[in-house]
Amino acid sequence: MAITIRDIAREAGVSRTTVSRVLNDSGYVKEETRQKVEEAINKLNYSPNAIARSLSTSKTNTIGVVVPEINNPFFGEIVSGISQEADKAGLNIILYNTDNKEHKELKALQLLKEQRIQGILITPSYTEGTSNQKYLKTIDRTDVPVVILDGFVKYNDFSGVFIDQVNGGFNATETLIKAGHRKIAIINGVMETRPARDRHSGFLAALEKYGIQHNEDYEFNAHYQWKESYEITKHILSMENPPTAVFVTSNMMILGCIKALNELGKKAPDDLAIIGFDNVDMLNVIGMNVSYVYGPSFEMGIKGMQMLNEVIERRKNGIYNNLNDILMPQLILKGSEK
Amino acid sequence: MAITIRDIAREAGVSRTTVSRVLNDSGYVKEETRQKVEEAINKLNYSPNAIARSLSTSKTNTIGVVVPEINNPFFGEIVSGISQEADKAGLNIILYNTDNKEHKELKALQLLKEQRIQGILITPSYTEGTSNQKYLKTIDRTDVPVVILDGFVKYNDFSGVFIDQVNGGFNATETLIKAGHRKIAIINGVMETRPARDRHSGFLAALEKYGIQHNEDYEFNAHYQWKESYEITKHILSMENPPTAVFVTSNMMILGCIKALNELGKKAPDDLAIIGFDNVDMLNVIGMNVSYVYGPSFEMGIKGMQMLNEVIERRKNGIYNNLNDILMPQLILKGSEK
């Protein structure tokens, strides 16, 4: 690629300015001249240099996207949503996958800053410490706008799209209660993470609303691994005074729960009613009929990209307020909650 | 961001060249001067402009990645592998998600060309016509090297990493045969796609090797939907002379197959032995124990990125041969194939 606007100008017998004009549909240019230029462009198979254009205009038409695990469909959906909207807005995406590593996230932010992108959409890794968050805040203040997309931690003091985990926990639990259950267990993630705490709050709130005393023996925590909840479920089924229903707060843990039921020849909801969190649609396809609440990830990507555009627009007008959008998880009922 | 190399130069009392030198660790620079410059950089919180650098050096340190559906974990794994290697090589990724739309793919390629990226990694959409392929070839020849990562169609005349679908089909089938089956059905994708044909070839080759006559009644095709294979499986189970085993060539279709078995109160492998294609590990977690062969997508991403680097290197030396790597699918046996 050595062909530049100069070559086109020469070929068409006009100035570089004129070529630039037809390239960008800006300013006046005689139809005849335009034709000549376009011919030259086709003849020489010219494609404008976006880098040079960016340098000249100080606009990259590019945004940065940072996610912890692109191979996890949850984030895949998010990126898919972002991509769809970015397309419409004529924006390119520079993607960084951080593997949940804090140092990779930091590196990504630094590189993004150097690329002079127009904005950043980030789903912070749940392992992230406060230092990255501070750096992110600096970037947001002094360089480019940041929008948080957050399945995990709710960031204050940033623009962002979040999922109402409390609401999810509440609805899941209320569903079990309305189905007649009063002895309800929860298999939750580790309480160090915000969503685990939030879902737990929702769980408690539902119990309270219906005047149900929470039984501490019915409360379990695990690290989102199926094996843990597999053991927990086996334990539950062997309790003297077992719960009749359980709220399982992640897709992998639902699997372990079902494995345990299967192995013991038990069935949901008869032996134990179940409601999960996250998308476990695969199970429903094969007829397992597991109910769940899930956070709309694709929608989060879409909303996030739209929000970023809005933030960019507002800043042009000197408005620096943060925008926030909270999405409600959706309840998908298949029968296992009865 | 208005701070440039100029400001640093002024602040440190040196020339821009010197600043550039410390920035890039190139050329000689007295320790004392370096200190001064670095202080200025920190003081002014300067971050170099990658765009300007790219324009000056004609190197973007960026590659383009084009996939059909980033929300599908198969492609997520690929991108994850690419990302890991790109990181090591200090390359950024511009990502385009084409939604399996031909026009989006074309657009992506054009934009990528304008971005002056160093190379392209693409998993062509299976809906793609020949026109995009031609354009891709042009790009590969005249602009930037292209490496194909291919779950679907094998492109000739390009560098690429492919999965040996024939081998996958053969091994799956041979496994069933070795387990004692002679009446073997296949639920395959549509034969218009290359992988369906390839898997079919492997299937036939295995039958032939063991002297088994292929029964045309045992051959089925569908559009990779679970519902279709659900119906097909029900049909199979009601045949007068039913097969004792079935090779199901995609993850979604395996689900339909199992749903049918479940509903009819049948079990694999006793009522019907099964072997699948693609990763269906979720089923195994809940104790369904479904065997399958699958193409190593993460590895494909890694190998692809490495290959692209190699191609780039070779071209610098005027070598334009295509590189090829064919990955063998892996056999995961869980019991359903017996």
Added chain:
DNA sequence: TTGAAAGCGCTAACAT
């Protein structure tokens, strides 16, 4: 309706 010229921020000979 068109062109000349300056400049975006950086790097890379070439001097010194």
Added chain:
DNA sequence: ATGTTAGCGCTTTCAA
């Protein structure tokens, strides 16, 4: 060991 100068390819006043 450091600085001067000339670009990289494009856009954008300003003039004509």
